[in-house]
Amino acid sequence: MRKLLILALLILLITAIHLPTVDASESSESAIYEVRKEYVIKNYGQNQALEENVSFYLLDNREIIGQQILSENIEVEGSYKGIQIYATEDNRRARVVELDSMDPGETKTVEVTYILKVDSVPQIDPELVGNTHPSSVDKFTKAVEGIWNSNDSRIRDKAHELTKNENNYWYKAKRIFDFVQEHLKYKPQSVVQGDIWAYLNKEGDCSEYAFLFISLARAAEIPTKFVGGYLYSFAEAEASPTGLANYGHAFALVYLPKVGWIPVDPTESGQGGGYFAELPVNHIVELTSDGSNLRVGETSETPPADVHWTQYSGQGTTVDFVDEETKVDITPLVAIEPTIYPSDKAEDSTWSFRVKVKNWGSQSISNVKVKLQVDNAYFEAPGSEDLGTINPGTPAYASFDVHVKKSVENSPITAVVTYDAGKYDSFIARETIPATAELAQPPYGLPLSCPMIMIIATIVAGIIVGAAVILRR
Secondary structure: OHHHHHHHHHHHHHHHOOOOOOOOOOOEOEEEEEEEEEEEEEEOOOOOEEEEEEEEEEOOOEOOOOEEEEEEEEEEOOOEEEEEEEEOOOOEEEEEEEEOOEOOOOEEEEEEEEEEEEEOEOOOOHHHOOOOOOHHHHHHHOOEOOOEOOOOHHHHHHHHHHHOOOOOHHHHHHHHHHHHHHHOEEOOOOOOOOHHHHHHHOEEOHHHHHHHHHHHHHHOOOOEEEEEEEEEOHHHHHHOOOOOOEEEEEEEEEEEOOOEEEEEEOOOEOOEOOEEOOEOOOEEEEEEEOOOOOOOOOOOOOOOOEEEEEEOOOOOOOEEEOOOOOEEEEEEEEOEEEEEEEOOOOEOOEEEEEEEEEEOOOOOEEEEEEEEEOOOOOEEOOOOEEEEEEOOOOEEEEEEEEEEOOOEEEEEEEEEEEEEOHHHOEEEEEEEEEEEEOOOOOHHHOOOOHHHHHHHHHHHHHHHHHHHHHHHO
16 A cells, blocks of 8 residues: 555656646736716707607626626706616616706707726637527527528528538537638628628628628527627727727627527627637627617617607607717726737747736726746746836836747747726736747757756656665565
8 A cells, every 4th residue: 555655646746747837816807997878869849848758778787798887877967757777688778757848959968877897708618518509599599580681591501501510509609700700801881781781792890790690690590699889999099089999899699508698709800809709808788689679771780779758739849869879988997908029039948028018097006916827838937027006098017038948839828917906806917829939959859958857857766766665665
């Protein structure tokens, strides 16, 4: 028994040096936004309007997307009878009831302000996904006439071609995602064009990307929903002289058996990307839809806010919104973006990296620490670097000299930033890049450094001594 224990300890000693370190991140990868939506109505007629009612969608907690309402406030100009908040199947709406009378040419404003926490959605393991979905989500596989024409032979045949011989829903949906990204070229549209138009014309903006993806997914019997909301672009915020970086955005939710609903944003735009079964912290959800209330041929596919009013008998008037689209302003209160800048190549087994940490938020962050996560089989990273406090709108930089153990292609290197955001808690931010390092082979083909040779020699000597002890007993 004693011999077996000694051998087991020796085996553990050998294997321990190959085990990767595990980073137990306690903080969430999140951002905090202030979102302000303004609805302005005006009496465009020649007579007084009475008892105006204004209704609109409200942002909501979205566990699937990692969205949490920290606070919500509705301000109404003038007097009114009350505010009704009610739930639909997937969403929340508000109705401001019976505002006071409006004279011709008069305007009134309803403003909603949220403090919103948005978490990133991490990737999932496709092997956890099943091959059949429950009947309760069957309705999300059906065609919606004029919106998602998944029963059209062109859509149906393409979906079958893309997903044949594959049963796992993750891989089926990923094939459709890849096709949509390759098939479409990003080009803004003045009105929503729809799935068939996008398929034939091979272009569109986020609406066309989302509609074509949903239509193909439903044709492949994958339950899929529409998501309408906003995409906050840090790059556009920096480039725009007005500071505007608020975009209405469309993407999708896909149901994966044994996992549930997961986000898919297929849009490949000038800002990069698309996200499959994951999302960064810059997506804000306003509503989800089964397609029954969506529109094509108009400037927005989502249902607009509504205004209704009464008037004196025989005296008509018209009350409508001043702007066709509601004014939205999104301000990041807490938002951090790390960017990794590697040097051109490793020099004498050392590769230099610089990490830029930009504070896009409107408040200072403190206790900022940066470290690199690497594959220990190929790299050895130094410890974390403390950047202290970073003020709003400013960057800070951390530098690292990484030891390269051996050549490798496309090994991920991740910058991990932890920081305190005052009353909002402690958060984390990450960026990952693929790293390719090529080292010259040492003489006799021994790709080992002197310290590594000494470590291995010590371990081998320990094994020999241990084996000798065992054999003598």
